[in-house]
Amino acid sequence: MKEKAQDVQELQQKISQLQTIVELGRAMTSSINGEDLYRTMLKKISDLLKPSSWALLLYDEHRKQLYYEMIVNDPQVDREKFLALGEGIPGWVAKHQTSVFFQPHQPCILPPELTQYERRSFLCVPLSSKGLFQGLIHLHRDSKDKPFTASDLTQLEELAQFMAIGIENYRHIQRIEELTIKDDLTQLYNSRYLHHVLDREIDLSKRYKREFSVIFFDLDHFKSVNDLHGHVYGSELLKEVGKIVDDNIRSTDYAARYGGDEFVIILPETPKSEGIELAERLRSVIEKNQFLSEKNKDIRFTASFGVATFPNDAHEKDQIIQMADDAMYSAKKISRNRVISISSKS
Numbered sequence: 001m002k003e004k005a006q007d008v009q010e011l012q013q014k015i016s017q018l019q020t021i022v023e024l025g026r027a028m029t030s031s032i033n034g035e036d037l038y039r040t041m042l043k044k045i046s047d048l049l050k051p052s053s054w055a056l057l058l059y060d061e062h063r064k065q066l067y068y069e070m071i072v073n074d075p076q077v078d079r080e081k082f083l084a085l086g087e088g089i090p091g092w093v094a095k096h097q098t099s100v101f102f103q104p105h106q107p108c109i110l111p112p113e114l115t116q117y118e119r120r121s122f123l124c125v126p127l128s129s130k131g132l133f134q135g136l137i138h139l140h141r142d143s144k145d146k147p148f149t150a151s152d153l154t155q156l157e158e159l160a161q162f163m164a165i166g167i168e169n170y171r172h173i174q175r176i177e178e179l180t181i182k183d184d185l186t187q188l189y190n191s192r193y194l195h196h197v198l199d200r201e202i203d204l205s206k207r208y209k210r211e212f213s214v215i216f217f218d219l220d221h222f223k224s225v226n227d228l229h230g231h232v233y234g235s236e237l238l239k240e241v242g243k244i245v246d247d248n249i250r251s252t253d254y255a256a257r258y259g260g261d262e263f264v265i266i267l268p269e270t271p272k273s274e275g276i277e278l279a280e281r282l283r284s285v286i287e288k289n290q291f292l293s294e295k296n297k298d299i300r301f302t303a304s305f306g307v308a309t310f311p312n313d314a315h316e317k318d319q320i321i322q323m324a325d326d327a328m329y330s331a332k333k334i335s336r337n338r339v340i341s342i343s344s345k346s
Contacts, residue, residue, distance in 0.1 A: 034170055034174070035070075037166060037167075037170055038056055038069060038070050038167075039070065041056075041163050041166060042054055042056055042070060042072070042137070045137070045139075045156065045159055045163075046072075046139075048155065048159075049123070049139060049148075049152055049155065049156060050141075050145075051123075051139035051140055051141055052073060052120075052140055052141050052142040052145060053071075053072060053073035053074040053139075053140045054071075054072050054073075054074075054137065054138065054139045054140065055068055055070065055071045055072070055074060055077060055090075055137070055138045056068075056069045056070040056071075056135065056136075056137055056138075057069065057083070057090050057094075057135050057136050057137075057138065058134065058135035058167070059094065059133050059134060059135050060082070062246075063082060063247075064084075064085065065082040065083060065084055065085070066082065066083040066084075066085075066090055066091060066094055066135065066136070067081075067082050067083075067251060068081070069135070074140065080250060080251065080252075088114065089110065089114050089115075089122070089124055089138070090124060090136055090138055092110060092111070092114060093124045093125070093126055093136055094126060094133065094135075094136055097126050097128070097133065098126070099123075099124065099125040099126065099153060099156075099157055100122075100123070100124050100153075101121070101122070101123045101124075101148045101149070101150060101152065101153040102115060102118060102121060102122050102123075102124075102148075103121050103147040103148070104118060104119055104120070104121065104143070104147070119143050120140045120141060120142060120143055121140070121141045121143075121145070121147035121148045122138065122139060122140045122141070122148065123137075123138070123139045123148050123152060123153055123156050124136060124137070124138045124139075125137050125153070125156050125157055125160045126160070127160050127163055127164040127167060128164050129161075129164035129165050129167070129168035130168065132168065134164050134167045134168055134171070135167065137156070137160060137163065139156070181193035181196075183242075183256070183257040185235055185238055185239060185242070185257065186238055186239055186241070186242025186243075186257045187239075187242060187246075188242045188245065188246065188255045188256050188257050188263070189254060189255065189256035189257075190256060190257065191256060191257070191258050191259060191264075193256065194254070194256035194258065194264055194266070195317065197254045197256075197266055198214075198266065198317045198320070198321070199317060201266060201268055201310070202310060202316075202317055202320075204268075205310055205311060206311075210269055211269070211270070211271060211272075211309055211310060211311065211312065212266065212267055212268045212269060212270055212309070212310055213266075213267040213270045213271065213272055213274070213275030213307060213308070213309045213310075214264065214265070214266055214267070214275070214307070214308050214309070214310070214320050214321065214323075214324045215264065215265040215267070215275055215278065215279045215282075215305060215306070215307050215324065216258070216262070216263075216264050216305070216306045216307075216308075216321065216324035216325045216327070216328045217262070217263050217279070217282070217283075217303050217304060217305040217306070217328055218260070218261050218262040218263065218303065218304065218328065219241065219261040219286075219301060219302075219303050220301055220302045220303060220304055220332070220336045220337060221301060222234070222237075222260075222261040222301070225237055225299060225301070229292075229297065229299070233292060233295065233297065233299075236292055236295065237291050237292060237299065238257070238261060240289070240291050240292070241261075241263070241286065241303075242255075242257065242263075244282065244285055244286060244289065245263060245265065245282065248278070248281060248282055248285060249265060249267075249278070250267075252268055252269075253265060253266065253267050253268070254266040254268075264321065264324070265278070270309075271309065272307060272308075272309040272312070272341055275307045275309065275341070276307050276339055276341055279305040279307050279339045280305075280339050282303070282305070283302070283303060283305055283337065283338070283339055286301075286302060286303045287300075287302050287303075287337060302336060302337035303337070304328050304329075304331040304332045304336050304337060304338060304340075305327075305328055305331060305338070305339040305340070306323075306324045306325060306326065306327025306328030306329070306330070306331060306339075306340055306341070306342075307324060307327060307339065307340070307341040307342070308320055308323035308324040308327060308341065308342045309341075309342075313342045323342050324342075326342075327340045327341055327342050328340065
């Protein structure tokens, strides 16, 4: 009877798993919104494996780092943090492409330094589709709950195959959509999409009474680069500027090439003081950078920045860009290679 009961339990577990796979398939074919897709995936897995908290981390191919796409019931995790391959438990799993399950005080394939302070059982499984690493899923159970088992790990690995396909397909759709909103040269957003973001941020600002900041900058004497080295090198230099911007902003910020050598950055829920701080950091990085070193060139130049904040400095979309642009031109008139905000002009 005991064996029969065990067989029934295993059959019920398999049925639940198959139901989850079917529901994941439906989510993959019906969801066009990434957040809805990820939330549905994790909800179905949560229903099956009953974690107390879980996280979905995706792999940023450009940065070569992991970032938290979704976190549930784990306030200790810093959602804004990027993880290098090999960093922490998720980074180790990503680097080695190896699934793990952990039970406190039990042997584990992870290095001891990664688990010596762990008090919770967890599963961590990489997500790969067609040989391409997409990210990973990390599930925890509280210490008062039954620890995860090897059987739980096997179930999650099987489900992870379907999750990876869904993520890969959605990212493919994203890449197609990005062709219409990204600048071909710098891979930052184009000015058309920038205006869409501004419309949304202004609406959110008015609705929830919160501010956002705008940085407008362009490169000092950029024409001389084209004149001395040619437009090909000028284009390569703009690419490098785009990368500097992308490397120094938050995942929640929006950077766009506005036109020529002009760039605009939108900083949601950011006061002017923080906008000035970011602009100053970018100014310093650009000033110190050796551009086109891979082309055996040593080009040095600077940039001038203007910062404005909505709704303190403006109440309409065109006004906020104009204010930041005016502040930038004030910086150029004074000495170039500096940051000016609306309130600091005098």
